[in-house]
Amino acid sequence: MKSIAKGIDVGPDPGGIEPSLDIFQNSSAKQAHSTSVNSSSERTSPSITAPTEVETGFISVYMDYVFPILFPFYRPYITRGGRSWLLSLAMKNHGFMSSIISISSLFLSFIPADISVGHEACASKTWDELQKQANAGLGSIQHDLERIRGRGVENSLLDSVHLLANMMQQLGFELAIMPSGNWQTHLDAAVGLFEKILEHHGKTGSTPQISAVLCNLRRPSWAPDALNTEQGAFRFFSSILLIADIISSTVFNRRAKLFTYHYELRHSGLRQQPSLDLEEITGCQTWVLLVISDISALSRWKTDQMISGELSRDELICRATSIEEILHKGLENLDRHGEKDQNSAYVRPLESLLNQSGSPCGQPYALSRGRVPLTRIWIHAARTYLLSVKLDGDTKVSVLQTSVEHAIHSFGMVTSSTWLRWLAWPLCVTGVNASKEQRPAIRKITDSMYNMKSFGTIRAAFDIIEKIWHSRDASEGFLDLSTCLGSLGYKALLI
Template sequence: MAATTRSSGGCWTCRLRRKKCDDERPICKGCLALEIDCLYSDDKPEWMDGAEKQKRKADWLKKEVKRRAAHRRERRYLQGLDVRLESLDASLTDGSDMAAAKDLINAAPPSSSATTSSTSHSIVQDSTPKSGSDSALADSLTSASSPDEHAGGLTSSCTQHRARLSQEAEAHSTMMYLDYVFPFLFPYYRPSFADVGRGWLLVLLNKNNALFHSALSLAGYFHAIVLGHIQYAPSECHSHNLEALQEQQGLALKWLQREMQDIVTRGVKSNLAEANRVMASIIQLMTGDIATAKMGNWTMHLGAATELFNEIMKHHAMTEDGHACFIKVLLQLGSRPFAWTPKHHPWGSDQAILRFFTAQLLFLDTLASTALQQPPKLQQWHHILLMVPDDETLKHMPESEKEQTLPHINLQEFVGVENWVIVSIGEIATLDSWKKEMKGAGSLSVAQLVARASAIEQRLRTSIETLGVTINYHSPPSVDGPQHLLQYFAGSFSPQMMHDTTLNSRIWAQAAITYLSVVLSGWQPSCPEIRSSVTETIQLLLSLPSPDCLRTLVWPFTITGCLASPCQEQTFRDLVAGMGPLKVFGTIREGLAIMEKVWERRADIDENPDHWDLAVSLKSLEQPALLL
C-alpha cells in the first residue's frame, strides 16, 4: 500500500501545492529546493480535508515559500559578504597589498541577482568615495554612485526605483525613523544637548546607503504594523508598506555587500571612517532583523561586525608600546586628529557613530555568547572598554585618554544596563563553555568550577547591593487595542514610558545569578538557590510600571521563565499578553515560545537533566536565539 501511495501522488506537500513530485526520499527535490517540510505518510494528514483546513494550510504554505525565498536571497548576499570577511586578516595586515584583495573579490563575484542597485535619493550619499579625504566625503551622489563598472546597473535600478518612491516619500520615511522608530528601539539612549543630540544619526543616513535603506525598511515595517492595527486604515496602504519593506531590505543588503567589497579592496588601515560606517551598517541590519522578528542570519551578521571591529582596533588602537587605546581611534575620527582631547568637547559625528555601535556590538556579542555557549568574541576588549582600569594600566595610558571619563563605553547610556552586569554575563558564558569543554574531555575540576563561579557571584551580589532597588508593585494597565499602540507613535516617543536603568540593571543582574546557578549546579529548577533567584526575578518583573517595559528585558525574562515552576507559567503569559500590539516588535514572542517549548518537555528534561542547559533552551526553536 505504501508503494502505491508513493508512486501515485508523491509527498503530501507537493499534492497540497498541486505540483509534480519526483518521489525522492526522505525529501523530494521540490521541497528541498524551496526549503519547506516534506511529508510522506500512508495516512492522509488531518489538514488535507478538501475544505477549510486544507485552504488555510495552502495559504500558509504559500507565505512560507515566499518567506524562505527571501531568506535564500539574503543568504546569497551574506555568503558573498562572508567570503570577503574570511580574507580580512590577510588583506588588511598589509594595507598596500591591493592586488591580493582584488583577486579575492574577482574570484568570488556576486551573482547576477545580487547586482548592486540603489535609489538616487537626494538625501543619501555613497559611503565609499574614491578618496578617504574629508572633501571626498562631500562628493555628490552622482559622482559617488559611479566608481566602477557596476555604475550602469546602479543607474538603471535607480531610475526604476525613483518611479516608485519619490524623494518626498523618502524624506517622510527618514523623519519617521528619526522621530519614532530609533527612539523606540533605543529608549535609554538620550544624548545630552551638549553632545549635539542625535545629529550624528542624520549624518550617517546621509553618508551610508546600506544604513539608509535599512532605516527606511524599519520605518516601513513600523508604519505597516501601526496601520494594520487601525481599523479605518486603507488595506492598500498596509500592503504598499509591506512591499516597500521588502524592497528596502533588498537594497540595504546589496549596498552592504558593495561597501564590504570596497573595504576589503582598499583596506581598513587607511580607511577608518569608511570601515566604521560599514560596521555600523552591519549592526543596523542585524538590529533591524531582530526588531522585525527576522532571526535567520544574525550569526553571520554578528561574525562580520565583530571581525571588522577587531580589525579597526588592531590597526588604529594600538600604541607604540603595544597597549590598546580606544581614545586613539576616536581621535583619528575627529575633524582635527590628535589636535584636541575629549575633555569638555562634544563628540563629532564619526566618533559618536563608533561609540554608539561599539556599545551595541558589545551588548549583542555578549547576549549571543549565552546562546552559542562560547565566550564573547569581543571579550578581549571588555577590560579596556567596559571596566575602570587599575593603577598599573593607567600608567601606560596616553594623557589624552586619561582625560576621558572612564570606562570608555558606558552601556547604561546606550542599552540601559550597567557595564558590570554585561561583563559578568560574558564571564558566565565563558565559564559555561569551559565547563562543557572540560566535561567532554573528562577533565572537569569541580573545585575549579566552584571557585570561578563563586568569584563571579560575589562580584554580582556586591554590585547588586549598590543599586538599592525597592520593589513597588504596579497594577498592569488595561490594554486598549490600537490606542495602546498609538500612544507610542501619536507623538514623539517619551522616555518616561520606560522604567529607570537601576531597575533594568537589577533585573538583568538577578537573571545572571540564575544563569550562573544553572552553569554551576546543572539543570535543577527545584534547587533552592535557583528557585529563590527565579522567584525574586518574577517579583522584579511584576514591579515594572508597564508590561511594555519587557521589550528591554527579553533575555532575563526568558532565562527566568525557562526555569519557572508550573504554577508560575501563567505569570509569563500574562505579562506578554499585557503588552498588547507592542509584542509584535522585537523578540518577546520568541522568548515566550522558547519557554513554552521547555515547559512542554519538562518531563523529558527531568528524566535526563545532564543533557539540558540554558544554551540548549535558547536553541529550542531550531536555531540559536538572540534575545534583544
C-alpha cells in the same frame, strides 16, 4: 526576503565576503599608513542625492517615533551632539538611509500608526517600500565592502565605520523580521570588521583601545565633548555589537569573541565619559553584562573539563562563587545607592524644561529614576544563569526557584512597556528555569509584552519558554541555557 548573508556573499570575487572577512586582512602590498586618520584626505562614501518627499517622511518617522521606541535609553544630551549623527549619516550614506526606511517600514507594519479606512492599502505600500529598501541596503553593503577591499581598512576608517553601522542595522532588521540562525554569519562579519578597525586605528600601546578609535575620528574644529557623525555612529553600534557578542556567547556556550575589549569597559569608571556605555542601549548597567560574559566563559570551562574528565567540583564552586560575589555586591550597591544617586543628578536648564513639557526629547534624568529595576532584572537573570552552571541535583531546583522569584518581582516594577524589548534574554533565562507554580507569573509578564510580540526576538523568547516547559513536563529535567536557546531548530540571539 533575501538574507544579509546571501546579499553580502555575492560578488565578483569567488571568495565573497564570508564571515572570516579575509578582505580585511593585511596585504604586504598595502602601502604604509599611520594609525591616525586625516578625515579630509580619506575618500568617504559620496553624499547621496537629496531624499524624496517619501524618503524624508520615513526618516522623520524613524527619528521621531521608531528610534525612541527601539532605543528608549539612548538620549545623549545636546552638548554631546544628541542624535543628530543619525540624520547626518543617512545624508552621507545611501545604505544607512535605506536601512532607516526599511526599519521604519517594518515597524509600521508591526505597529500601525492608524487602523482607519485605507490602512490595508497603506500597509501594502509600506511593505513594498520595505522590500525595495532592504534590497537597496544589501546592495550598498556589497558596494562598500568592495571599495574597502581595494583600499584596506587601514586607509578607510570613516568608510569602515559607515559599513559597521550598516551591518548592525541590517542585522537588527533581520532579527526583527524573521528569526533564524543566519545572524551568526552577519555578527561574525561585524565582529571581524570591528577587530580590524581596532587593529589599525585603535593602537595606543600593546592593546587596541576603543577610545583611541574615537580619538582618531575626532575633528579639531568640534567642541571636545561633542560627538561628530562617525564618533556617534561608532560608539552606538559598537555598543550594540558588544552586547550581541556577549549574548551570543551564552547561545554557543563559549567566551565572548570581543572579551579582550571588556577590560577597557571594566576600568572606565573613573573617566567622565566611558568609551562605550552599554546602559545607553539596554537600560542595564554595563558591569552586569560583562559578568554575564564571565559566566558564559565559566560554562565553557566547565564543559571542557567535563569532556576531558578532569572537572573539579571544588574549583567550579570557587570560580562561580567569585562571580556570585560580584553580583551580590552590585545588587547591594544598587539597593543602597541606585535611586539616590540618580535622583541627585544635576539637571541642566534646557533638560529641565524639556522634562516639564513632556517632550520625547527629555533627557536621562527623567528616565533614570524608574530604570533601576531593569538592572535588577539582569542581575537576577545573570545569577539564575550562574546557578544553572554551578549547581546540580535537588539543591539546584530550590535555589533556582528563589532566584527566579526575585527576577519576577523585579519585572513587576518596570514602568514602561517599551523598555521590555531589551529584556528578551533575561525573560527567557527566568522563564525556562521557572517552576510550574511560577509559570502564571511568567505568562503575566509575557502578556505585558504583547505589543512587542511582533518583533522576532520577543516572539522567539516566548516560543523558547513554552517549548522548554513542555520538555520539562515530559522529562522533569533541566536543560542548560545553550540548549534552551537552540530548542527552536536554530540558535536564537535574544537582543
